Amino acid sequence: MSKYIFKRILSLIPIVIIVSVLIFAMVRITPSDPVAVMMKGKKITPETRASIEAQFDLDKSYPEQYICWIRNIFKGDFGTSFHYKQPVLSLVSSRLPNTLQLVMMASLLALLIALPLGIVCAVNMNRMADRVLSLLTLIFVSAPTFLVGILLMLGFAVKLGWFPVYGAGHNFVENLHALFLPAVALALNMVALIARITRSNMIEQLNAPYAQTAIAKGVPLRKVVMGHCFKNALIPVITVTSIQFGGMIVGAVLVENVFALGGVGALLIDAIKQADYPVTQSITLMMVVVFLTINLIVDVLYAAIDPRIRLDA
């Protein structure tokens, strides 16, 4: 198992290198002029332009800029924002933990709701319970997240006062409370897909010959469902959840705006608009690393669940 994980980690290194080149290239290819944005479109003399470019290393050749960027990352310096004139790391470090915690809470909530929902639907396939619950999840996914966020805020924060109306807490524990409503809003959106995947995979597994063997052994239905089929249905569920998890880190921006959380998604979008190269490329690279880490965790989970993956590796 540890050999398997080690092999997986090794295989990630070339990916990170290639992706970093791609990110760097894409940021430069976009038709934008960071100096013009910094000067807010004011007319400037060529001398001023040259001095600004020199200040931010924009006068160097692209390969030089790239190597400089990577070398500094190894020193723990992700560059300085053109717009905020602050180190990228300090900008991100105040936002990324909140966003990650929000997305984790949302995913966990989504799983807690979606897994039982999917299983109940599968066991009662095409009966009343299945139809009602499937319709309900469809409504969840169709409701825009920001709207759900506003409604939750009105109900539970403004009217009932159970949760803060906006803003994040200062540490992990405070955030469990502060990020609960936005996490619910995000989770409801995820529930539909996870529940659907759970349902269809559980139906497939319940009809699999080994499930019939289990029933023929005299295993009670509840144990056939939870003891035999659930584990077999889990792998696609993990896949879908992990993809959604990754997508939500930036996708959470709508909810983060509603609850004034100032997440990493908003920072990235602003940075792109302002041609803020260091912020754009560094956050994108961090996202890639987060994605790859999630993938690694997912691969390890696969191996933990399925001996065919574990023992073949």
Next chain:
Amino acid sequence: MSAMLEIRDLKVDLMTQRGIVYALQGVNLALAKGELPGLAGGSGCGQALTAKAIMRLLPRDRSRFSGSIRFEGTELLDAKEKYINKLRGDRISMIFQDPMVSLNPLMTIGDQIGEIYRIHNHVSKAEARKRAAEMLELVGIPPADKRMKQYPFELSGGLQQRVMIAIACACKPELLIADEPTTALDVTIQAQILDLLKTLRKELNMSILLITHNFGIVAEVCDRVSVMYAGRVIETADTRDIFRNAKHPYSRALIASIPRAGGESEYLPTIPGAPPRLFERINGCAYAPRCPYACDVCRSSVPETNAVSENHTAACPVMMNDMAGNI
């Protein structure tokens, strides 16, 4: 000879997306303790369905039942689920056609055999493991301690079927239903599995209902055989009797189409046509459209099952009349 299992006029209708399938149209079958009868017929003729009906494995909201299945005097068709769960795996067991997919891929062999002791005998985990290891030795998969920790995908098809048999026989059932247990296996393994079943039958003193489409297997292991066609039993006889003196043209045709080494004819005889699709109840003999001897009587009413001799019944009006056997 008192029957341990008695099926009377069993009718099963399946609700499918394309309409109602009248899959079993009145099956009669009896099985005494210690017997090893075969249930033969082409695929789709209802043997596997009969087995599943006995085990109550058919989805109850998508099928309709009538008639009766009595096991040791208890009616199974309307028995409570709890009672059936106690019966399954403990007193009536079943093994399936394709061992490669019939075992849980994510569970060790030891756990899958052990589970049945945990459910029916309520033993501890350690005790279940010990008994599972004994069972593995009994079905001939040593070394047990190594096999216990393996997963199904690490075993060959033949060994997987042995594991299935170990599971099915773990609680020493009175009746084992073997649904085409060797169809997915190659011929040498087939013979080994059939030998194993014969041995276990003696050792555990159980009855085995062997479902097969292969009359060669019937000849090799069964005492008796019931032949099914289109959801009915059309002939029942002792194995010896059916090979010498089959009455129903379908039984005869099945026997004629067994490949024989060194046979004289160049071509293997086949039965033209295919079994009917059972979207409606068939009035008359279902085999009539394919039968060379069919006459008006066959097409107008369902043939009655009549005794040919002691232990031999057949449902064919034409053959029954021709007692001299001229045809």
